[in-house]
Amino acid sequence: MSNTREELIRTEKLQKIFVVGGGFARSKLVAVDDVNFHVNKDEIFTLAGESGCGKSTVSKMLLGFLEPNEGKVYYKGEDISNLKKWKDKKGFMKEVQSIFQNPFETFNPLRKVDSYLYDTQKHYGMNHKGRVVEESLEAVGLDISEVKGRYPNEFSGGQLQRISIARALITRPSLLVADEPVSMVDASLRMSIVNLFKELRDKRHVSVLYITHDLATAYYVSDRIGIMFRGNIIEMGDVEDVLMNPKHPYTQMLKESIPEADPKKKWTERISIKELETEEYMRKGCKFAGRCPYVMEKCKDNMPEEISVENRMVRCWLYE
Amino acid sequence: MNILKTENLKSYYIFETPTEKKEVKAVNDVSIDIEEDKIYGIAGESGCGKSTFLKTICGLAEPPLRIVGGTIYYLVNGKYVDITKLKEEEYRKLRWEYISYIPQGSMSALNPIIRVKESFKDFVTAHKKIKDEQKDFEEPLRKHLNALGLPMRVLKSYPHQLSGGMRQRVTIALATILNPRIILADEPTTALDVVAQRAVIQLLKDIQTLQKNTIILVTHDMAVHANISNRMLIMYAGIFVEEADTEELFENPLHPYTQFLIGSLPKMGDKSYKISAPGSPPSLANLPQGCPFHPRCPYVMDICKKERPALVEMKPSHKVSCFLNSKERMQNE
Numbered sequence: 001m002s003n004t005r006e007e008l009i010r011t012e013k014l015q016k017i018f019v020v021g022g023g024f025a026r027s028k029l030v031a032v033d034d035v036n037f038h039v040n041k042d043e044i045f046t047l048a049g050e051s052g053c054g055k056s057t058v059s060k061m062l063l064g065f066l067e068p069n070e071g072k073v074y075y076k077g078e079d080i081s082n083l084k085k086w087k088d089k090k091g092f093m094k095e096v097q098s099i100f101q102n103p104f105e106t107f108n109p110l111r112k113v114d115s116y117l118y119d120t121q122k123h124y125g126m127n128h129k130g131r132v133v134e135e136s137l138e139a140v141g142l143d144i145s146e147v148k149g150r151y152p153n154e155f156s157g158g159q160l161q162r163i164s165i166a167r168a169l170i171t172r173p174s175l176l177v178a179d180e181p182v183s184m185v186d187a188s189l190r191m192s193i194v195n196l197f198k199e200l201r202d203k204r205h206v207s208v209l210y211i212t213h214d215l216a217t218a219y220y221v222s223d224r225i226g227i228m229f230r231g232n233i234i235e236m237g238d239v240e241d242v243l244m245n246p247k248h249p250y251t252q253m254l255k256e257s258i259p260e261a262d263p264k265k266k267w268t269e270r271i272s273i274k275e276l277e278t279e280e281y282m283r284k285g286c287k288f289a290g291r292c293p294y295v296m297e298k299c300k301d302n303m304p305e306e307i308s309v310e311n312r313m314v315r316c317w318l319y320e
Numbered sequence: 321m322n323i324l325k326t327e328n329l330k331s332y333y334i335f336e337t338p339t340e341k342k343e344v345k346a347v348n349d350v351s352i353d354i355e356e357d358k359i360y361g362i363a364g365e366s367g368c369g370k371s372t373f374l375k376t377i378c379g380l381a382e383p384p385l386r387i388v389g390g391t392i393y394y395l396v397n398g399k400y401v402d403i404t405k406l407k408e409e410e411y412r413k414l415r416w417e418y419i420s421y422i423p424q425g426s427m428s429a430l431n432p433i434i435r436v437k438e439s440f441k442d443f444v445t446a447h448k449k450i451k452d453e454q455k456d457f458e459e460p461l462r463k464h465l466n467a468l469g470l471p472m473r474v475l476k477s478y479p480h481q482l483s484g485g486m487r488q489r490v491t492i493a494l495a496t497i498l499n500p501r502i503i504l505a506d507e508p509t510t511a512l513d514v515v516a517q518r519a520v521i522q523l524l525k526d527i528q529t530l531q532k533n534t535i536i537l538v539t540h541d542m543a544v545h546a547n548i549s550n551r552m553l554i555m556y557a558g559i560f561v562e563e564a565d566t567e568e569l570f571e572n573p574l575h576p577y578t579q580f581l582i583g584s585l586p587k588m589g590d591k592s593y594k595i596s597a598p599g600s601p602p603s604l605a606n607l608p609q610g611c612p613f614h615p616r617c618p619y620v621m622d623i624c625k626k627e628r629p630a631l632v633e634m635k636p637s638h639k640v641s642c643f644l645n646s647k648e649r650m651q652n653e
Contacts, residue, residue, distance in 0.1 A: 187579055
């Protein structure tokens, strides 16, 4: 993490509360709490965590789909909640584009896919005479003749995901927010999409916020990583440090639990699971205290602060 | 001993309209032997026919899916029985007591408006006469749950009160309470988070050691296979292209598709460049002639475009369906 690099997007104390139930059974669920991170220029940053950890909620707040209850998102130093005029908002949307999880749901099955590309070009007022659409398709390894006049069902998941990346590239963005972009793509094509992100970073200087539950691809593709647990980032730093030498007990457990694609590395130890998800969200102190093997008295009532240990941030009282 | 044999099994999705007939060849002429007391893993991409294969051998084929040809033999009490020729009444006796099925979505497998214990009761009473409730039902049930390490409180809960991982484990306990000889599991760990996934894998392994039955596990996740399967089958476009023991397959894949599949797996601590197989999988409704992988294969030869290679034994207990394999080439010459 060198300071010389330019920061693209930064979040400060981001918080989102959802209200669950109605009437007397109303209760609050803090889905995202005190989330601080930034993405640099020319960088792939990963937010990783299990289902229900709040990683998608963070991406929705960054894109402006959800309003945070507290905290701010800064894009190139400017608070995005101050973008009131449509023109300013459009400028931000042009710079930050998103790619969604399921490519079959991204496109309307009754519309030809190339219409999405031309609509995006028109909507953002990109140069009509240039070859913007053709160039974006080339950047993802497709040719306009393969795409023109065809419907979504004529493509495979991998191809559709490429087209959806090409659509995002039309506005020449600086940042792509990709929420689980490969989880619906076939195994034999998955790496080609992941490699594409690397290529975009190196050749087109596009940063990527990669949101995933898959630590193996996260390790392969990203520069820095933040591990989320029950609404907080509990460990963040260079991917090599965090994943190869995890400090937070949760990251250690997560890395242990992920099956490795190597029959020689089978699990030998046994595990047990106890608590329910909502119970963990409701905890006052560290959310991991119920499962942590090193739990102390202090953990039960006090939320750990962001502590800096060996080139990374860890939220754990062990390192105080 | 082979517990299950299929011979030239063909199972197609058939869509007929007055003007056209469309056939989706999801299981396309498959002959396979499944040995007893092992965990088999079937791997393949979405749409390669792995779930259809499982449904077909489980006897769950319903229109538009039809068994077009071939036989499915199960070894029941020392005799091979062709389940495609059984009457519904006879097959029902085999189901759950002999063949069991674990579905993917555990929420839809359990009745949401009755307690878990009632579901177990439904299951057991359909197959056994219960004279003494305590002795014939409660005791074996408690024993079964204890052996699997599940808490007794799940019996009093409704399905929605359990977490996804626990629900999946309850479904597995339900599917194995009658001590079936063969268990078919379709993506049992997909949609679970990693810790719950590990618990489910642990449970399946425990059951296999305890009951000495055969498990056929379908999942696209190679890492799960590496952890649980003894023997693996790789499926591509409706056929099995390779069969070997798990360690042998990961170490020494012979089919070009398997080589791509294993070579492209990202691993922790390894940042070397990984490449995917070129192109995309064919549509099962419009399969290429010859070997289904030939349009994507870097080693394609003339013969691959004309004939489909058979699944032959290349090394002891390592079978592959590819013309690069010298034995296969010799047989053809």
